[in-house]
Amino acid sequence: METTKKICAGDVRSASRxxxxxxxxxxxxxxxxxxxxPHTGKSFIIGITGAPGAGKSTLTDALISEFRKQKRTVGVLAVDPTSPFSGGAIxxxxxRMLRHAEDxxxxxxxxxxxxxxxxxxQAAGDAIHVMEAMGKDVVIVETVGIGQQELDIIHHAHSVIVVLVPGMGDEIQTMKAGIMEIADVFAINKADRPGAKQLQTELASLLNTSALPPSAWRAPVVSIGNLYEPAGFAEQTAELAQKISEHHAHLLISGQLALRMERKALMEITDALKACILEPVLNKxxxxxxxxxxTQxxxxxxxxxxxxxxxxxRRFLKSGEIS
Amino acid sequence: MYFSDETQKKSRELTEKWQHDVQETLKSNPDQKERFTTVSDLDIKRLYTPEDLTDMDFARDISVPGEFPYLRGNQVTGYRGRHWTFRMFAGMGSAQDTNARWHMLLREGQTGLSTAFDFPTLMGYDSDSSRCLGEVGKCGVAIDTLEDFLALIDHIPLDQVTTSMTINPPATVLWAMYCAAADIKGVPLAKIGGTIQNDMLKEFIAQKTFMCPPEPSIKLISDTVEFGAQYVPRWNTISISGYHIREAGATAVQELAFTLRDGIEYVEDIIRRKKMDVDDFAPRLSFFFNSHIDLFEEICKLRAARRIWAKVMRDRFGAKDPRSLWMRFHVQTAGCSLTAQQPYNNVVRTTIEALAAVLGGTQSLHTNSLDEVLCLPSEQAVEIALRTQQILAEETGVVNTIDPLAGSYFIESLTNEIEEKAWEYIEKIDAMGGMIAAIEKGFPQMEIADAAYKFQRQLESREKIMVGVNKYVTEAQHAVPLVEIDEKTGEEQIRRLREVRRKRDHRAVKQSLTDIRTACKTGANVMPYCISAVKNLATQQEICDVYREVYGEYRDPGIY
Amino acid sequence: MSARKIRVMVAKPGLDGHDRGARILARCFRDAGFEVIYTGCHQTPEQVVAAAIQEDVDLVGLSCLSGAHRVLFPRVVDLLREKNASDITVIGGGIIPEQDFQMLYDAGIKAIFTPGASLDSIVDWIRTNIQGRD
Structure with a gap:
């Protein structure tokens, strides 16, 4: 009970522990x-996905700044891969988010x-819940790259941002991974590089929104240039934050948010079932x-x-020795 | 063809016989280890023969000193006319402390000055910035304003001694101070000589002393090149540095390749941005290499460096002036080869490394002091290091003839191999779109990190040996006296800085900072404005803050 | 139920950019099976401590080669104490003369590793001294 109180009061130590x-x-x-x-479910959850090196962390950093300007508190969950050889990870x-370290x-x-x-x-879902309980207005989940695991994590989010970079062959990878369908906002990062225009055109034709009903959400594409041209970069990332907020508003007004929450709940139950049925069985x-x-x-x-x-x-379900 | 058919035939025969003998001997006397490698992990053969030089062409690949491809040196007379410059990197505490060390070094026969700044100065912060806790005067001299600078060069004849300044992000500011000081002392800018390191690419790659993002950093560098070409013709405005790349754990090939590719990036940028003719600035580009413990690898690296650069300048940039084709470089012995254990052994290491630099034909040399892995060098340790150079120059006879190892099967073969491997890297970076693009991808950073980790693992497994660290370890202490910087140095420095801030003409300071801001925004050359600003006693952080404001700040991307 | 995964942070407080050792250690800890938070160069003690707490690490390894360790290392320990996080172990490395060891131990630094220390010895120290914390 003590822990719950502390976390709900925003205590960082208890939450991180x-x-x-x-x-x-x-x-x-x-x-x-x-x-x-019971204290979760109130935060707006944003998923950011894209190939390694696409600049997800840098955009997350910029989004933190934007949300902080609006006086909203932010939780960030940044996922990195574990080494399959040692089980360790860097x-x-x-x-890339250090300037917010002391905020x-x-x-x-x-x-x-x-x-x-x-x-x-499930681990990601758990961490998101803890941040929600802490009272974070916005929680940003940044995935490792693009793949099935990421797709699962992304189902915890209300809005999904897909980051693409010109000249990386991302678009094809992205389509393969089935992420096009779940993207709510596209960010073309490093758009000062050659190939940005082409990527934009390709994306527009892929999205082909003409058949959608007028009230449907049409995933906007935001181009973001060089991080080191501070004025332009700030303006473009502000636009990205704006589009994300617009999507949030759309979810609320259209009633889509309820559907997303349902999707999220389903995901959580599935994860929990895996954790309390599949995992113990496999471990045993x-x-x-x-x-x-x-196997042999x-x-x-x-x-x-x-x-x-x-x-x-049959054996485990009957014996009840799975928990 | 380097050798006649007959020689090659004979060589093949004899080598085959020798190989047979080797196999026989190995049965009873096996080698001590499986691989014999350089410190950079290049495999070295048991024997080199004429067959290793089959494709060599004497005139094309070796030639004579002062002739393309300058493999054997730029100067036709070698060291006979003039030794390399004995240039010891020195700086500590206050400007007065460092000035005293400089005078001691000049008295002892040093022939050029070299400045080590403390970290606040290197990073463009004033001594009283909250970022500088515990750093003021620690690793070098603290310079906040022109007043400090004037104390630093007190009684130094600026028209006679050349001064090197290891300064990067705030290079425009510190060089402006040097120019302003010369002006105040009545020495014309055309008479002063020296070097500013001013190489930001290697900072992003390895040394991590950065302030603004790559693009504007390079712009500021091009300003100094342009200003130097017009007004300070004896100044080397960039010292393109491999030293720090190597210290960060790079191999010899990586050091060479990344440094030269950095050089290419600067030349391309200056031609594009400043519309200058390559021959108008290329002669003032200088280089700075590391000399590590592997004697032959280092000699070959330095020889290869000259040959690659000559080809780059002639073929890639169409340079006509022979001085544009010359690669002039300073060398420092490898700090990372020194050990805290049994520190007196470091004198021996430094001697070997200095020898490599000389046999590789350096123009200038710093020899590390035996205690530098523990603290700032003591006066006595510095003296031994300086004497090491003087012994090499005056006693050993290594200066008698030019490029004495040329023609050796091994040396020429290893020189060729290092050059080829360096070209591979250069071409790879070209394909990535240049060095800035490669840095953004983290390419050189990761290559170096991989090499550093590999070396460390090889040390752990004793595949590589460091005496006193993983072999011949003793419990015995070899105590050396340690130099400590008094914590009061920082307080004193801050007091002086605040005094300057109080007494200066505030309106003039404000106006000069505005002028710099305007220059940054319009793209004008900042150098003249920096010189007026430092004369008005603007602090170095105040000027750097303008850069940060206009250009943004670069933060460590933390590539591992 | 699985065992506690050791989480460590490798941090470079101060202005020096000599991160060769820090980066080697980050990799070495990963290869030893630890989860490593690496935060790059030029950190203030405040940033180091905030990150250590948010990441709930067992240990912070500080690397400094500029001579500022006498001020910066104790500052990190003090800030952890202020934030009620003294259970996070702090160790240090870099160019640290032996005469400073006692002063750093007194300030709460639990171990100091200087050039030449083997990677295995550092990993072993962590395994021995960190296990059992909860």
Whole structure:
């Protein structure tokens, strides 16, 4: 209870510790999040995705400044990849947001992708909840790159920003990853580079909004030039923030926000189910060596994966030893 | 063809026989390790023979001193006419402290001055800035205003001694102070000589002393080149530096390639921005390299550097003046090769490194003091380091003949190899759209970080050895007296600065800062305005703050 | 349930840009399985401490090669104490003369690693001294 109060009062130490405990899956952590849950759901959550090197952190940094100008408090969750070899990670995104380090209205937390079991989405969802409970008006989630894992994380957001850079072949990657469909705002970053015009044209034809009903949201495209031409950059990132706010307003007015919240809730339940059914089952099978045996048998065509899975499901669901 | 068919044939025969003998010997006497490599991890063969120089052409690739491709040096008489400049990097505490050290060095036979500034000065902050806690006067001399500068050069004959200033983001300001000081002392600008480091690209790549973003940083550099070409013809306005790139962990090839590619970037920029003819400024470009512990690798690196630059200037930029094709460079022995353990061994390391620089044909040399890995150098340690150069010049005979190692199968082969590998990097960076684009991608930064990490791992596994660190370790202490900067130095400096701020003509200061701001916005050359501003006792941070305001600030992207 | 992942921060307070050691350590810690927050050069002690708390790290490793460690390292410890975060361990490295060690230990720096210290020895120190914290 003490922790809940502290976090709701905005205490950074308690909040960052709880995020850590949740990531580390300490047994006392989940009950605390349950207590926090009623205090969540009020923040506006923005997802930023795009290829590595697209400048997501730099844009996040600029967006923090814009929201702070509006006196809104900001939480940032920056995801970086875990090394598959050592399990360690270098989390370097916050370097680009250092000027906000001492602003008490800004809370920046780095998150490593960690496990292979797909727990990232839940870890991100947990951290977002903690920031919501802290009372952050806006929470920005910055993904590692473009991929399935990112797509899952992005479902936690109300508005999704996709960052593209000319000349990186992003557009194709983006389409493949199915991110075009979920983008609410496009940012063409480093638009001073050659190829920016072409990227804009391609994007416009891909989006092909002509068939949409008049009331539908048409994902705007904001071009952002060189970070080091301070005046222009500030103006363009202000425009980006403006478009994001417009999208937020659209969600509210059109009733779409409820749909997004539903999408988010579904995501959270799915994540939670994975965490309390799939994960313990897999952990037990790994610990007992059974998973290895099954893998071998499937490999040797002595068994099929479907029957094996059904057998396991029946066994665990009946025995109730999954929690 | 470098060798006759007959020689090559004979060589092949004998080499084959030798290889057979080697295989036999290895059966009973195996080598001590699997790979024999340079400190930069280039594989070195057991033996080099005429076959390694099959494609060499004497006139094209080697030639004589003072002739293209300048492999063997720019000067036709080598060191016989004049030794390299004994130039010891020095700076500590207050301007008065440093001035005293300079006079001591000149008395002891040093032939050029070199200034180490403290971090606040290097970063464009005044001594009383909140960013400068604990830094004032620590790693060099604190300079806030022209008054400090005049104290620094007190009784130094500016028309006789050349001065190097290791200063980068605020280079325009410190050079303006030098020009203003010369003017006050009645020495015409055409008579003063020296160097400002003024190389921002390597700051973004390696040394991390930065202030404004790359584009405006390069603009300020081009201003100094233009101003120098017109009014201060004896000044080297950029010292394109590989030293710091190497210290950050680069290999010899990376140091060479990134430095030369930086040079190319500057030349392209000045031609484009200032519409100057390449021969009007190229002779005043100078370079600055590291001399690491691997004797032959360093000699070859320096020889290759001259040859690559000559080709770049002739073929890429169409330079006509031979002085544009000359690569003139200063060398400093490698700080990163020194050890805190058994520090007296550092004298030996520095000697070998200095020898490499001389055999590589340097024009100017700083030798590190044995205690520099522990603290600022003591007077005694500096004296030993200076004497090291003097012994090399006066006793060893290495200056008697020019480029004495030329023609060696190994030396020429390694020189060629380093040059080829450097070209690969240069072409790669060209393909990325130039050095600024490469820096934005983090390319050179990552290459260096990879090399540094690899070397550290090789030290840990004892694949590479540092005596006293991972082999021949002793518990015994080899105490050296440590120099400490009194914490009062900072307080004193701040008091002096505030005194200057109080007494100066505020309206004049304000006006000169406005003039600089206007120049920045219109794109005019800032140098004349900087000179008036420092004469009006504007502080260096005040001028740098104008740059920050107009151009924005660059922050460490934290590439690892 | 998995074990606590060690989280550390590698920070360069002060104005010097000699980040070779800091960057090598960041990689080394990653390869040792730690999660590493790396914040680049030219940090103020205030920025270092704010980041350390937001990231809930177990340990802050400070690197300074400019001689300003005598002022900057103790300042980081003091600020952590002010923010009620004294449980975050602070260690230091760089060009630090032995005569300053005691002063830094007294100020609350738990270990000092100078040039020549092996990476393994630093990782071992962290594993020994950080485990068990919660």
């Amino acid at each position: 709880l995020i850590r405990d949740l990531e580390d899956k300490l047994p006392q952590a989940r009950p605390r999040l349950k207590q926090l849950f 989390l370097g995104d916050r370097v 008490e209205g800004v809370f920046i937390r780095s998150l490593a992708t960690r496990g292979a079991l797909g727990g990232l989405s 099978l790994i610990a007992s060596g059974e998973l290895k045996n099954i 048998r499937v490999k040797n065509r002595e068994a099929d994966p479907y029957t094996e899975a059904e057998t396991i499901a």
